[in-house]
Amino acid sequence: MKTTALFSIKGGVGKTAAAVNLAHLAARGGARTLLWDLDPQGAASFYLRIRPKLAGGSRRLLERKNRLGEAIKASDFTGLDVIPADFSLRRLVLELNDLDDPLARLRRLLRPLRDDYDLVFVDCAPGVSLVSDAVMRACDLVLVPTIPTTLSIRTYAQLVAHAREKGLDAAIVPFFSMVDRRRRLHRDVMLEFAGRSPECSRIFIPYATEVEQMGPRRSPVTAFGPASAPARAFEQLWSQVARRLGADG
Amino acid sequence: MRGIVDIGTGSCFAAPTRVDYAPMSRRSDPPSALEARAFAVPRQLPVPGIIAIATGKLTPSTQAAQPVHVRYLDTFDRRLRRTDLVLEHVTLPGATWLRYRAFGRTAGLMEAPDAPLPAFARDVSHYRLRSQLSALIDVRRLLVVAETRGRLTVSRGHDREGKTVLVVECFAARRGPYRLTVRPLRGYERFARHAIRRLRDVEGVVPDRSEPMLAASDGPDAALGGAADPARVDLDPDERADAACKRLLAALDAVLDVNAPGIEADLDPECLHDFRVATRKARSLLGEMKRVFPPSVTRRLRSDLGWLGQCTGPVRDLDVHLLEFGSAARDCEEGKGNSAAALRDHLAASRTRAYRALCRTLRSARYRRVRSAFRKFLESEPPARPRSENALVPIVALSAARILKVYRRILAEGRAIGDASPPEALHELRKSCKRLRYLLEFFRGIHPAKPVERTIARLKRLQDNLGEFQDVQVQRAVLQEFRESAGASLDAAGGAAVDDQCAALSERERKTRAEFAARFARFDSKRAYKEFAAALGRGRR
Known part of the structure; x- marks a missing residue:
């Protein structure tokens, strides 16, 4: 079982859209896929029409062994299951802090599921915290959606520095998201960043209304608009991620 | 900017590729805490009413009954059936899927949506199903061994979020009772549990544990092949040698029978392979078991089987070369000039010629004579007092x-x-x-x-x-x-x-x-x- 987190310090960069679409594509290709919605806003759960509610909240999730398995819900897509969000996840930092070895806790929670799933995608809340550190410890790959703006690039640099300082050794791969190629700033930032960051994915997700349509349609864009530009970009990105996880496996 | 802009123009994205995620396991889909259940529903009961009973208070969305075509796939030597597995391909207007399940079970081990009818395991895009099938059937062709047509009504029960929490399917064949299936979804098992309980209370509705494939009619390929496994001949250690050898040879003859139509239909290279292996094994057995049969009989049968081996050899060799060089050529096409394509064409042309010759042989009087002589020998009773010194050992x-x-x-x-x-x-x-x-x-x-x-x-x-x-x-x-x-x-x-x-x-x-x-x-x-x-x-x- 391989775990991939969609994470960024900055909010509103397309983490959830990427997590939902990549998970959908992985499941469509035949992988037994689990999407863990760790963001208390519950957007990934919303997109997949799953009520963002965990019986007993985040505390019970951490306390009981195999609790994660009990929280799993099937999505409407074959092969894709979801651990829904809960508003109580906002307290997860405090609850993790009360436990021994908090950084290893999420990895331990996922361990009983390793025979049931091939891939886990974790949709994280924005910001650096103990939770994000624990996610990075539990993951094989951290995908960082990055809008091609100066501030986004700056937060990516902060994330990399933080991971290095904390000794979090998951592979961190940024990719550009919400790209408007008509904007000169976007083009310039991408050119400059790609030039100095070989780890940056060459695939980018264009800014498109189809992605916004995920809200009213409550479905991945790769399901309702598979021929659209963002859906095809997500396919390319998934192809790259799959190859990367495969090579590491 | 080149590298990025090239990828980013929406119109020039490459066509969706099949992504093979290498460490993906071959395991089955994660199981639901509750297995799917099927019920037999008498035809006089109204389908909408029964579905309404199953979905209860959930908001249902029911598709009108649609024509459905279910094809059951297996290899010519029935590898899936022999391992108690069923592969079914379901076609509805606008939708197809493959379901891989244990024989006699309703729940699928794996389901692959958007799956065209596969001819080989390699045609299945669903990675895990492809891996499992490849391990089981290798390069053998998938034949439609049984099929059934009818009308399928699918009803989904939704919760307040609009999420599907229960699936109820009703299959109406041309005859017999309806088959109503309640499919639970992980995390929402309680809705299925309630549905099952409600259905049990309906008069005339009974649990249906039968295997639908057995009720299906023969598919277009049903006559081809069958299960023949010479390894399954149970010998008695004290059995006289000539009788035991005849039983083994009869099992091998059955393999020839099973595979010959597949060779003539050029159905699957493995038909020819299995035919050749059976020929070789039979010839080897006759040669090794000295003085069990009269020498003149052994000599004649070995010569006949040797002739069969010779006739089938060229096509088999070319099949193997096409497989070997075909895949090697695909791997190193670049910078290799026209050699890969030319070699493939050369082998394919040789194969066509050799195959035509083989078909002529299979239709020849000599072939019929050889096979009937072998069969006659196998059907003859072992003599009470044989002259061959090892016959009674x-x-x-x-x-x-x-x-x-x-x-x-x-x-x-x-x-x-x-x-x-x-x-x-x-x-x-x-x-x-x-x-x-x-x-x-x-x-x-x-x-x-x-x-x-x-x-x-x-x-x-x-x-x-x-x-x-x-x-x-x-x-x-x-x-x-x-x-x-x-x-x-x-x-x-x-x-x-x-x-x-x-x-x-x-x-x-x-x-x-x-x-x-x-x-x-x-x-x-x-x-x-x-x-x-x-x-x-x-x-x-």
Whole structure:
């Protein structure tokens, strides 16, 4: 079982859209896929029409062994299951802090599921915290959606520095998201960043209304608009991620 | 900017590719805490009413009944059926899927949506299903062995979020009761549990545990093939040798029967392969079991079977070359000129010619004569007082003696092979190994299991080396023959590519040959032979 987190310090960069679409594509290709919605806003759960509610909240999730398995819900897509969000996840930092070895806790929670799933995608809340550190410890790959703006690039640099300082050794791969190629700033930032960051994915997700349509349609864009530009970009990105996880496996 | 802009223009994204996520397991879908349940519903009950009972207070969305076509797929030798598995392909207007499940179970082990009807395992885009099928059926063709048509009504129960929490399907065949299936979804099992409870209370609705495939009618390929497994002949250790051998030969004859139509329909290269293996095994058995049948009969049957082997050889060789060189060519197409395509065309053209000749043979009077003579021999009762001296010997004793004799021959032949020995010596040893392997497989049921299995495993390692040596030699000869016959039709890069391939094969041949001594040394153990001989002796007593 391989775990991939969609994470960024900055909010509103397309983490959830990427997590939902990549998970959908992985499941469509035949992988037994689990999407863990760790963001208390519950957007990934919303997109997949799953009520963002965990019986007993985040505390019970951490306390009981195999609790994660009990929280799993099937999505409407074959092969894709979801651990829904809960508003109580906002307290997860405090609850993790009360436990021994908090950084290893999420990895331990996922361990009983390793025979049931091939891939886990974790949709994280924005910001650096103990939770994000624990996610990075539990993951094989951290995908960082990055809008091609100066501030986004700056937060990516902060994330990399933080991971290095904390000794979090998951592979961190940024990719550009919400790209408007008509904007000169976007083009310039991408050119400059790609030039100095070989780890940056060459695939980018264009800014498109189809992605916004995920809200009213409550479905991945790769399901309702598979021929659209963002859906095809997500396919390319998934192809790259799959190859990367495969090579590491 | 080039690298990024190239990828980013929406219109020039590559077509969706099949992503093979390598470490993905072959395991089944994660199980729901509750298995899907099927019910038989009398035809006089109204379908909408029954579905409404199942979905209860949930908001239902019911599709009108749609024509459905379910095809049950299996190989010509029924590999799935023999392992209690069912692969069904479902076609509805605008939707198709594959469901892979255990025989007699309603819940799928795996489901692959958007799946066109596959001809081979490699056509399945769902990675795990493809891996599982490939492991089970290898390169064999999937045939439609059964099919059923009817109308399917699918109803989904939704919760307040609009999320599907229960699926109820009602299949109406042309005759018989409806089959209503309640499919639970993980995390929402309670809705299915309620539905099952409500359905149980409806008069006339009963749980249906039957296997739908058994009620289906024959598919277009049902007449082709069937399950014939010569390994399943149960021999009695004290059975007289001629009767036991006849039973084994009859099982092999059944394999010929099963595969012949598949060869004529050019259905699957494996039909021809299995046909040839059965021919070889039958010929080998007749040759090894000395003085069990009258010499004139043995000689005639062996000659007939040898003729069958010769007739089928060229097509099989070309099938293997097409498979070998086809995949090798795909891997190294770039910069290799026109050699890969030319070689494929050359092999395909040769195969077409050889296949036509084979079909003529299969329709010939001689073929019919050979097969009917073999059948007549198999159907004849063993004589009460046979003239052949080994006919009445218990098969356990005769087979043990023969196995040990061939074993000793292998040891002697192998020990005589040195670094300077010609390839023919290895070829002879390979044939002896094959004889021993066949004997062990024929008679594994009447000798102590563990020593036999251990010997087969040790022998297999030696056979792998000898087989690879032979394959590489044959492939090199094919390439050289192609290089000469292709002549000017090959461009410079193509010619160089063929030379490179020949050189690579020569290197592989050298390595395999160098490895032989070590492989044989591992097989050549006096202690292992003695233990094996003692075990066979004990079995005889």
